[in-house]
Amino acid sequence: MIEYPLNPTTPRSHLPFSPCTKVGPLIFVSGQASVDDAGGIISDTFEGEMRRAVANLQKILHAAGSTLKHVVQTRNYVHDPRDLQEFNRLYRELFSAPYPARTTITSCLTEALKFEIECIAVVP
Amino acid sequence: MIEYPLNPTTPRSHLPFSPCTKVGPLIFVSGQASVDDAGGIISDTFEGEMRRAVANLQKILHAAGSTLKHVVQTRNYVHDPRDLQEFNRLYRELFSAPYPARTTITSCLTEALKFEIECIAVVP
Amino acid sequence: MIEYPLNPTTPRSHLPFSPCTKVGPLIFVSGQASVDDAGGIISDTFEGEMRRAVANLQKILHAAGSTLKHVVQTRNYVHDPRDLQEFNRLYRELFSAPYPARTTITSCLTEALKFEIECIAVVP
Numbered sequence: 001m002i003e004y005p006l007n008p009t010t011p012r013s014h015l016p017f018s019p020c021t022k023v024g025p026l027i028f029v030s031g032q033a034s035v036d037d038a039g040g041i042i043s044d045t046f047e048g049e050m051r052r053a054v055a056n057l058q059k060i061l062h063a064a065g066s067t068l069k070h071v072v073q074t075r076n077y078v079h080d081p082r083d084l085q086e087f088n089r090l091y092r093e094l095f096s097a098p099y100p101a102r103t104t105i106t107s108c109l110t111e112a113l114k115f116e117i118e119c120i121a122v123v124p
Numbered sequence: 125m126i127e128y129p130l131n132p133t134t135p136r137s138h139l140p141f142s143p144c145t146k147v148g149p150l151i152f153v154s155g156q157a158s159v160d161d162a163g164g165i166i167s168d169t170f171e172g173e174m175r176r177a178v179a180n181l182q183k184i185l186h187a188a189g190s191t192l193k194h195v196v197q198t199r200n201y202v203h204d205p206r207d208l209q210e211f212n213r214l215y216r217e218l219f220s221a222p223y224p225a226r227t228t229i230t231s232c233l234t235e236a237l238k239f240e241i242e243c244i245a246v247v248p
Numbered sequence: 249m250i251e252y253p254l255n256p257t258t259p260r261s262h263l264p265f266s267p268c269t270k271v272g273p274l275i276f277v278s279g280q281a282s283v284d285d286a287g288g289i290i291s292d293t294f295e296g297e298m299r300r301a302v303a304n305l306q307k308i309l310h311a312a313g314s315t316l317k318h319v320v321q322t323r324n325y326v327h328d329p330r331d332l333q334e335f336n337r338l339y340r341e342l343f344s345a346p347y348p349a350r351t352t353i354t355s356c357l358t359e360a361l362k363f364e365i366e367c368i369a370v371v372p
Binding site for chain 2: 249250252263264265266267268269271272276277278279323325353355356357358359364366
């Protein structure tokens, strides 16, 4: 009843989680950060980390038959509150109206990450 | 397949998110805080901020055809852990038994906010 | 339309939340920590707290007709980032592949808790 969509372009991780799970039309995507295809962290500017995290989210949605336009809700973790303005600027560019529901919190990532995003999406 | 319920009483925001999204019977509501109808933050006591955030949640649920009694799960962000007792006191008043599933975390909001709440609800 | 599964082995709490709620095949479980059957916090090592929290999660899933193998998504709160390695070691033991989708954040629990976990599961 739970599916575990994957394809060769989905970023891998050595940690114990699936990139996403699917139940009926709903896709639950694990928290995505600035990591390479093997799950290694790539430290970068806030913009670089957010672009890489959302690109990883996109690859996972694609493997599950969905896209950023079919995201229902995102939860965003911005490590440093001073990056919130930049976060909103990039978010407007990466997502498009009508936007998903959204929650954004701060100061709850390890020092190694500037940004993380998770979402629930649907298969169109 | 994703609906974006809105009506004239739904609080607006200049930020890139929808107040809520709806998929089948499920409503996903964005994190709600103490903001006015244009999305401007109203700093207040913890009680004032929590009452305003839950009132905003209620307006959004109403626009989507739901109510606080149809909330399935809430996620609560209490900035200062010393407000947790007050949070539980008010929560008992604002919600009613049988209560939704709930998670409450602390210390992860910007300094501008004392409280934020998001939820998943159903349309009765 | 919302069910509130409970049985005599489900841990109780004096706080205003249900252990879980159920809508169709989806179960939403409240944040679980190291508490006894009456909801009293049991302070322990990280390992002790995590094992007790996941055991509580298991009891609640069981009351709702589900199991750890039917968990779709977990959200994990590790208070001290230095416990993340131990968290992953125990997680591999307590859950099994193919793993649920997962997000893990840190530094957002009260001082009284080292670990908390919430999940969405399905009824098989």
